[in-house]
Amino acid sequence: MVAIDNNIVRDAxxxxxxxxxxxxxxxxxxxxxxxxxxxxxxxxxxxxxxxxDGETLFPVFSNIKAVTATALHIQAERGLVDYYQPVAKYWPxxxxxxxDKGTVFDALTHRIGVPLMPVGVTPELMCxxxxxxxxxxxxxxxxxxxxxxxxMAYTFGWVVGEVVxxxxxxxxxxxxxxxxxxxxxxxxxxxxxxxxxxxEPRVARLTNVPPLxxxxxxLPPDSLRFRATPPEVGTVQEVFGRSDVRRxxxxxxxxxxxxxxxxxFWAMLASGGELDGVRLxxxxxxxxxxxxxxxxxxxxxxxxxHHGTIGGFHFAGSPGMGAMGNNPLAFxxxxxxxxxxxxxxxxxxxxxIHHNRMVAHGxxxxxxxTPIGAAVRQALGIPE
Numbered sequence: 001m002v003a004i005d006n007n008i009v010r011d012a013x014x015x016x017x018x019x020x021x022x023x024x025x026x027x028x029x030x031x032x033x034x035x036x037x038x039x040x041x042x043x044x045x046x047x048x049x050x051x052x053d054g055e056t057l058f059p060v061f062s063n064i065k066a067v068t069a070t071a072l073h074i075q076a077e078r079g080l081v082d083y084y085q086p087v088a089k090y091w092p093x094x095x096x097x098x099x100d101k102g103t104v105f106d107a108l109t110h111r112i113g114v115p116l117m118p119v120g121v122t123p124e125l126m127c128x129x130x131x132x133x134x135x136x137x138x139x140x141x142x143x144x145x146x147x148x149x150x151x152m153a154y155t156f157g158w159v160v161g162e163v164v165x166x167x168x169x170x171x172x173x174x175x176x177x178x179x180x181x182x183x184x185x186x187x188x189x190x191x192x193x194x195x196x197x198x199x200e201p202r203v204a205r206l207t208n209v210p211p212l213x214x215x216x217x218x219l220p221p222d223s224l225r226f227r228a229t230p231p232e233v234g235t236v237q238e239v240f241g242r243s244d245v246r247r248x249x250x251x252x253x254x255x256x257x258x259x260x261x262x263x264x265f266w267a268m269l270a271s272g273g274e275l276d277g278v279r280l281x282x283x284x285x286x287x288x289x290x291x292x293x294x295x296x297x298x299x300x301x302x303x304x305x306h307h308g309t310i311g312g313f314h315f316a317g318s319p320g321m322g323a324m325g326n327n328p329l330a331f332x333x334x335x336x337x338x339x340x341x342x343x344x345x346x347x348x349x350x351x352x353i354h355h356n357r358m359v360a361h362g363x364x365x366x367x368x369x370t371p372i373g374a375a376v377r378q379a380l381g382i383p384e
């Protein structure tokens with residue numbers, strides 16, 4: 001193990017808060033299966049002056065997609081799911097209006113044609129798993145599954161999660177599957193897709209992305225983002241700060257966790273699917289997770305091309321992943337607002353960086369978290 005200079009990361013957190021507008025930050029990193037960085041700073045709640053500590057839980061939105069994808073990979077590992085079979089084989093109600101052609105792989109890679117939220121969705125309805133999967137099953141696809149990309153900002157979690165739930169011999173709620181099959185075996189104590197009520201006082205308060213100033217460039221006029229993430233259920237404190245939303249299983253968009261727990265999850269992947277003698281996935285399977293999926297020329301939700309991996313993750317250079325650096329063998333996931341986590345199997349490195357000031361996904365040099373990711377690698381002697 002290399003000598004670790006934790007002052008480098010501590011200084012980067014202080015700069016992010018003092019000079020780059022951050023409010024509260026948590027950073028954790030595993031190297032060779034050991035927790036080597038676990039630092040934080042700033043405020044969990046500006047309105048009360050509550051400090052961030054190591055136990056603070058952050059809403060990290062789509063970071064949970066990585067856990068949801070891993071749950072699916074576990075089912076594939078067990079022979080319960082075949083990536084190239086139709087989703088409708090496992091969830092017959094889904095196979096309507098041409099969606100019968102959509103495979104599990106199409107869902108995992110955002111190419112199954114159902115990126116939009118149901119018309120009339122509310123926070124209360126979004127919390128109702130049965131209502132959501134019923135509405136998705138009745139949707140007409142925007143395009144023939146497998147032919148284009150349509151980023152499933154929210155719907156990813158219900159499609160993938162329902163396949164896992166339907167193939168689970170115990171038919172457990174998906175949030176319980178995550179706890180039983182991922183968190184408990186790995187000793188992860190604070191990673192949730194639907195929190196228990198007793199941990200809610202530890203959840204950080206979000207500060208919303210400020211509105212765009214007049215004349216600022218916005219989304220392309222044909223973008224479907226506001227149908228994929230309607231304002232009624234948008235990624236804002238007024239929605240995701242609600243107790244009912246925090247406690248619901250929304251596994252494409254509602255991850256609540258601390259950095260050390262998310263980093264431990266990625267440490268399992270950075271170590272080839274095994275951590276501390278507990279193996280969840282084969283090394284061969286994990287070695288494929290950084291491989292780019294079929295390219296898309298344009299994603300109507302993002303308003304630009306969307307490039308992910310065949311495992312359901314993001315790779316270096318993806319929007320919002322600047323803190324991960326440039327290693328083509330690394331893979332990870334970010335979420336609305338900027339929090340992110342990743343695995344670098346080449347160096348057995350796993351990192352999570354959380355914050356509560358929502359920012360847009362811009363170029364790496366504009367992200368307040370990019371220097372923190374660089375500081376982690378510098379502190380551990382890992383090249384960019």
